[in-house]
Amino acid sequence: AQSVTQPDIHITVSEGASLELRCNYSYGATPYLFWYVQSPGQGLQLLLKYFSGDTLVQGIKGFEAEFKRSQSSFNLRKPSVHWSDAAEYFCAVGAAMRFGAGTRLTVKP
Amino acid sequence: NAGVMQNPRHLVRRRGQEARLRCSPMKGHSHVYWYRQLPEEGLKFMVYLQKENIIDESGMPKERFSAEFPKEGPSILRIQQVVRGDSAAYFCASSPRGTGVAEAFFGQGTRLTVV
Numbered sequence: 001a002q003s004v005t006q007p008d009i010h011i012t013v014s015e016g017a018s019l020e021l022r023c024n025y026s027y028g029a030t031p032y033l034f035w036y037v038q039s040p041g042q043g044l045q046l047l048l049k050y051f052s053g054d055t056l057v058q059g060i061k062g063f064e065a066e067f068k069r070s071q072s073s074f075n076l077r078k079p080s081v082h083w084s085d086a087a088e089y090f091c092a093v094g095a096a097m098r099f100g101a102g103t104r105l106t107v108k109p
Numbered sequence: 110n111a112g113v114m115q116n117p118r119h120l121v122r123r124r125g126q127e128a129r130l131r132c133s134p135m136k137g138h139s140h141v142y143w144y145r146q147l148p149e150e151g152l153k154f155m156v157y158l159q160k161e162n163i164i165d166e167s168g169m170p171k172e173r174f175s176a177e178f179p180k181e182g183p184s185i186l187r188i189q190q191v192v193r194g195d196s197a198a199y200f201c202a203s204s205p206r207g208t209g210v211a212e213a214f215f216g217q218g219t220r221l222t223v224v
Contacts, residue, residue, distance in 0.1 A: 006151075036215075042217065043113075043200060043215035043216055043217045043218055044152075044200070044202075044215040045215070046212050046213070046214075049212070090151060090152060095157075095207050096142060096154055096157040096164070096165045097142060097154065097202070097213065098154050099144070099151050099152040099153070099154065100151055101150060101151035102150075102151040102152075
């Protein structure tokens with residue numbers, strides 16, 4: 001069965017610090033993997049996706065993610081966080097997009 | 110090209126009533142996905158439809174819930190005899206093809222409150 005685990009429910013980082021959000025998946029074949037961001041009261045916006053090819057994927061807003069098959073992971077990274085990055089981040093797997101529980105990011109000034 | 114439109118944005122129903130949630134996909138999009146988000150929780154996949162066909166409904170509750178995506182018109186998520194536990198935000202997404210080859214875009218959601 002397809003499933004996603006986001007181990008961190010809530011993360012707080014200082015503005016300008018680096019960020020890594022974890023995502024582990026369970027999938028029978030080469031997965032489709034996605035990261036979405038949701039601002040309060042809003043819908044979701046796609047940050048990046050992985051289908052095949054280069055395992056380091058560049059997305060919008062300065063985000064990137066690395067697919068590691070051996071670890072069943074697709075962690076999201078950003079070298080320097082901005083206050084506007086505070087939001088809920090969701091990892092998803094599969095063509096029908098099964099989502100993880102999300103990680104809430106708080107950015108300290 | 111307007112984005113994915115969901116209406117109503119807010120819906121209040123009494124227990125036992127029916128709720129109908131509409132999702133108008135983006136122009137040219139024939140794939141629709143429905144999700145439910147409970148307060149402080151992530152999105153739970155409900156159903157994946159492609160024009161007139163249900164592709165995957167493994168996330169749909171067995172009773173009271175149904176979804177359709179007719180040839181003409183919006184996709185409808187129907188909840189019969191609503192209960193308090195149905196209170197949630199319901200999001201739909203659409204894509205022109207499967208998400209393996211095309212990005213899915215989300216609507217703003219419908220917030221259902223059952224009183």
